[in-house]
Amino acid sequence: MVHEGSAVSKQALRRIPFYLNYLRSLPEMEVQNVSAPMIAKALNLNEVQVRKDLAAISSSGGRPKTGYNASELTSDIERFLGYQNVNEAVLVGTGHLGRALLSYRGFEHYGLEIIAAFDSDESIVDQDIHGRPVFPVYKLVDLTRRLNVRIGIIAVPAEAAQQVCDMLVEAGVLAIWNFAPIHLTVPDHILVQNENMAASLAILSRHLQEMFDANESLDNEG
Amino acid sequence: MVHEGSAVSKQALRRIPFYLNYLRSLPEMEVQNVSAPMIAKALNLNEVQVRKDLAAISSSGGRPKTGYNASELTSDIERFLGYQNVNEAVLVGTGHLGRALLSYRGFEHYGLEIIAAFDSDESIVDQDIHGRPVFPVYKLVDLTRRLNVRIGIIAVPAEAAQQVCDMLVEAGVLAIWNFAPIHLTVPDHILVQNENMAASLAILSRHLQEMFDANESLDNEG
DNA sequence: ACAATATCGATAAAAACATATCGATTTCCG
DNA sequence: CGGAAATCGATATGTTTTTATCGATATTGT
Numbered sequence: 001m002v003h004e005g006s007a008v009s010k011q012a013l014r015r016i017p018f019y020l021n022y023l024r025s026l027p028e029m030e031v032q033n034v035s036a037p038m039i040a041k042a043l044n045l046n047e048v049q050v051r052k053d054l055a056a057i058s059s060s061g062g063r064p065k066t067g068y069n070a071s072e073l074t075s076d077i078e079r080f081l082g083y084q085n086v087n088e089a090v091l092v093g094t095g096h097l098g099r100a101l102l103s104y105r106g107f108e109h110y111g112l113e114i115i116a117a118f119d120s121d122e123s124i125v126d127q128d129i130h131g132r133p134v135f136p137v138y139k140l141v142d143l144t145r146r147l148n149v150r151i152g153i154i155a156v157p158a159e160a161a162q163q164v165c166d167m168l169v170e171a172g173v174l175a176i177w178n179f180a181p182i183h184l185t186v187p188d189h190i191l192v193q194n195e196n197m198a199a200s201l202a203i204l205s206r207h208l209q210e211m212f213d214a215n216e217s218l219d220n221e222g
Numbered sequence: 223m224v225h226e227g228s229a230v231s232k233q234a235l236r237r238i239p240f241y242l243n244y245l246r247s248l249p250e251m252e253v254q255n256v257s258a259p260m261i262a263k264a265l266n267l268n269e270v271q272v273r274k275d276l277a278a279i280s281s282s283g284g285r286p287k288t289g290y291n292a293s294e295l296t297s298d299i300e301r302f303l304g305y306q307n308v309n310e311a312v313l314v315g316t317g318h319l320g321r322a323l324l325s326y327r328g329f330e331h332y333g334l335e336i337i338a339a340f341d342s343d344e345s346i347v348d349q350d351i352h353g354r355p356v357f358p359v360y361k362l363v364d365l366t367r368r369l370n371v372r373i374g375i376i377a378v379p380a381e382a383a384q385q386v387c388d389m390l391v392e393a394g395v396l397a398i399w400n401f402a403p404i405h406l407t408v409p410d411h412i413l414v415q416n417e418n419m420a421a422s423l424a425i426l427s428r429h430l431q432e433m434f435d436a437n438e439s440l441d442n443e444g
Numbered sequence: 445a446c447a448a449t450a451t452c453g454a455t456a457a458a459a460a461c462a463t464a465t466c467g468a469t470t471t472c473c474g
Numbered sequence: 475c476g477g478a479a480a481t482c483g484a485t486a487t488g489t490t491t492t493t494a495t496c497g498a499t500a501t502t503g504t
Contacts (some may be wrong), residue, residue, distance in 0.1 A: 010425070013421070013425050013428055014421040014424070014425070015417065015421075016340055016404060016418075016424055017418075017420035017421050017423070018421075019401075021380075021403055021404065022405070025380075042405065043405045044405065044407070050278065067244075080426040080428070080431075081424050081428050081431065082428060082430055082434070083427060085430075085431075085434075086431060087426075087427055092278070096321070096326060097326065098320035098422045099318070100318045100321070101241050102321050103317060103318035104319065104328030106403070106433055107423070110423045110424070110427065112423060117381070117439070121286075150430055151430070153424060158243075158247075161281060171289040174429070174430060174433060175426045175429050175430055177422065177423075177426055181243055182243065182247075183241075183265045184246075185238065185266070190300060191425075191426065191429040192421045193425050193426050194422075195419065195422055196236065196239075196241070197234070197417065198239035198243065198332060199236040199237075199239050199240075200399065200415045200416075200417055201329070201332045201333070201334060201387050202234050202235055202236070202238055202239040202303050203232070203236070203413075203415050203428065204302060204309075204373065204397045204413065204415045205303050205304040205305060205309055205332065205333060205334070206235055206303055206350040207300060207358070207371070207396070207397050207413040208300070208304055208309060208372055208396060209302070209303065209304030209307075209308075210399055211396060212304070212307075
């Protein structure tokens with residue numbers, strides 16, 4: 001029995017989509033092989049790190065001096081990440097962010113399909129947004145369960161997020177993609193993936209702050 | 223000379239906004255003190271970790287049995303992250319995502335203000351979007367430099383991202399918030415912060431894949 | 445066929461990060 | 475006042491992640 005699952009670290013899991021992206025960006029006709037050093041150079045990563053990541057994913061391994069077969073590696077990654085199955089999702093909250101997510105076609109490349117949206121604002125309900133039906137939020141639990149959907153996307157204000165989260169859990173979703181800037185409490189078996197824009201902003205802002213501080217102290221010394 | 227800058231790890235930097243968020247969510251009148259264990263419990267983190275993070279940020283330290291003064295800690299964090307200065311940014315790309323970002327008022331809380339947008343589509347130009355002027359992209363370098371803006375936000379398709387990135391660098395920005403699913407090459411002193419939705423999706427999708435695999439192997443054994 | 449080279453896979457070392465533990469300090473309460 | 479409880483700050487330990495190193499192997503060019 002194979003348990004390749006736990007061989008890949010969380011950090012690796014964040015890099016793998018970049019590999020896939022890179023592979024997909026290559027002209028399929030011209031490039032037949034890719035090597036770890038090649039990917040590392042393109043993505044500005046350490047060569048050994050990439051090689052290790054690939055070793056964990058690739059079914060057939062790479063060949064010295066040549067590397068991996070590009071298309072084979074591509075589908076290995078897709079299989080590994082489960083992008084081959086279509087993962088159906090429901091989205092809650094049709095504000096600006098929710099609409100942006102509904103409008104983004106790129107999710108198809110990642111096997112994600114948003115099949116319905118929910119909103120508490122009754123006036124939006126019964127319209128379609130970018131081809132997806134919008135339902136009132138009181139139908140969320142029942143409908144999501146009947147659709148047998150496993151992913152819930154939360155795009156509501158922070159105040160409402162935990163409540164929506166509870167409903168999604170009750171409806172039987174297994175993973176939640178949370179865009180609300182708040183910590184969600186869930187049962188153990190549920191995965192919450194926070195889309196943490198505040199964290200990104202913090203890193204940005206801190207970077208500028210540090211550069212500012214550095215300049216200041218230079219001034220004070222000179 | 224003080225160099226508190228490098229004492230905080232990258233991971234800590236990702237947690238700190240959550241602390242701030244939590245602090246801001248507290249009713250200011252009722253809660254005067256917060257402790258590390260209190261925050262840890264609320265955000266489901268390790269108590270020691272939170273304490274260490276706070277120690278690096280707090281100017282005055284905490285008191286045994288009491289913790290930290292909430293409002294003081296709040297402004298310590300804001301100062302640390304540079305949220306007290308207003309960081310002005312320009313945004314490139316006014317598709318669905320760009321518009322969603324322009325419409326989001328919450329950035330003010332993080333000291334970020336988007337003051338102008340750029341787009342290659344001339345028909346959009348000269349309109350305002352959510353109160354911000356939209357300029358043609360050929361004005362990007364000149365205008366951004368004259369506005370003395372230090373943050374650039376990239377919300378264009380992957381194909382155009384590197385080109386836009388180069389322009390932003392030429393215009394003198396110091397940090398780039400990249401929403402395009404592609405690796406950007408920049409000079410050393412420039413910080414690129416990737417908003418990596420693909421990575422989040424990968425983690426989600428892989429979680430489901432693992433649960434699916436686990437079920438399968440159970441079936442095969444029973 | 446053989447040497448030079450690029451890559452792989454594996455193992456080892458180093459660095460970053462998280463968690464546990466302990467004495468010291470403050471507050472609370474009897 | 476004195477003991478119990480909660481928290482702090484610091485140090486030590488453990489874990490994860492990254493990076494370096496080394497021998498083995500496939501390819502290329504002579």
